[in-house]
Amino acid sequence: MKSTAAASAPATAGAPGPSGPGRPSGPADTAAPPPRRIRRQLVTSPWLFAAPGLAIVGVFILYPFVSTVINSFTDKRQLIEGKYVGLANFRELLHDDMFWIGLRNSTLYVLVVVPALVVLPLLLALLVQKQIPGITFFRSAFYTPVVASIVVVGLIWVWMLDERGLVNAVLEAVGAGKVGFLSDQWLLLFSAMAVTVWKGLGYYMIIYLAALANVPRELHEAAAVDGAGPIRRFVSVTVPAVRSTMVLVAALSSVAAFKVFSEVYLMAGPTGGPAGEDTTLVMLVQRTGTGLTGRVGYASAISVVIFVVTVALMLLVLRADRKEDK
């Protein structure tokens, strides 16, 4: 990358312009101010450059976001315009058992999946960090579930955990007896969580690998000389060194976990398992809002709850981080 830029430099560098030397430039987090002559030329083209992106993001992300919030105060349905109903949708949510089931399941998802995805990929990263023969193969192999579509992953595990599938065949072969992973309400939910963790491990492992590369070796050596064992060193050297990465992983995975849809949809079925007890909030949005009579207003109210919780989760993680700093 850099070399390309450098290679083309000599061709043009011979003609120093009035704005050439002495101008502040180079890599910076804040954009270097372009020279005035360039600036003057740029009146129309910037908007031309930015227009496609702005249009797409505006029409298909920001506008739907705003209209979701607005719709949540109406009784709009698919194909039927709605009218303003105030907080009626939110009041109805309070008495809707399915909403509470969804909120419970999505919250449980965060509580189980996030700690697993903060800790396990770190351990995995420690395992693959050392350059031993064949390690790149293992790293790539561990990343494979990330590459696969969630539909593929879901269906693979539906078959693995089937009553007659591989896991039960192994359990039976060792005399443990069959387990109804996909028929019991709670086992289903926890199986789906396990699948989420399985699919996410490789992704967060790569994030941790980058962070671990920046931990100074001297710290470990000093700790070792002081007689600290591996567990002690993990707790007092590695963890503090990658703590900001752990916070990042917690933030990313908690938001993703709260919005879980596909795993549970595929494993428990579109109606959310036995008596809908495995429904998550996003499944509920999808089920309520689509179809010819889809209740857009009510589904939007559930979406607003999702927005609020998502923002709250981010703030919570960031605040926990700041507290630890002191």
Next chain:
Amino acid sequence: MPTTAKDPSVSRTDPAESAPRTRTRRRRVTDENGRRMPVWELLLRYALLLVVLALMIGPFLWQLSTSLKGPHENIFSSPPSFLPSDPTLHNYERVADTIPVWDYALNSLKVAAANVFTNCVGAALAGYALARLRYRGRKAATLVFILAMLVPVEGIIIAQFTTMRDLGLNNTLMGVLLPGCVSALNVLLMRNAFLNLPYEVEEAAFVDGANVWQRFFRIALPAVKGTLAVVAIFAFMGAWDDFLWPLIVLSDPDKFTLTIGLNYLHGTFANDERLVAAGTVIAVLPLIVLFACLQRYFFRGVGEGAVKG
């Protein structure tokens, strides 16, 4: 990794090793090439790696094995048989007879290819505008993309669906493509890449009379090829793997993408495990091949995406 590495006292599981600890530790620590790993630790590491490997890759192989087992082979045997006794491609023919799986694959390919193109072009242009061009409203434009990145897409699907219906694009591949065709995250990734380029070269080109398009195409764009590759790969993977949005916007079985087709296959023929297995193998194989060829861009994308995300 140092934490578990150099100290044989890990070997509480292996008491025979605890004796030489004090004698050898210091020497290993100061070994100039990192430190030499004792044999038992190397073995322990490989053992652990193999266990994890079985957990991560095993399910894929089991699916492949199931898809290759013929109609007369018992796929439910206990203890399970891992290798098909008489491998056959029969199930793949059956998938094609049951659902138009190749049409679905083509639909997925169309959406994914278009998604790569629009994201590369749209994100590069917008990223360049945000990073290099000075104009009134640039900060506001940047903010628009940051806000868009923070919107949880799962929460706005119903409104996206109504928008799409108003545009008459419901139930079309165009409708599948549009909402993600220039993602805010990619725009911000490109912006960062352009910001990290030294400014002098473009400045000199300007002095030589190059206009903004020439500077963009000849100088800036070639210098951010790496990030562009990351954007392309994640755009392809995102479109190929996407499930929730196509599930909502597509209702006509003729228009299904592969993931929606698989869901349909599973919903209708759930009891035919060989068939579903063959379908999933068809869906996952192209991406595994792509990943095998372009690994480093996949890994690089994780780093760049996470920092922004």
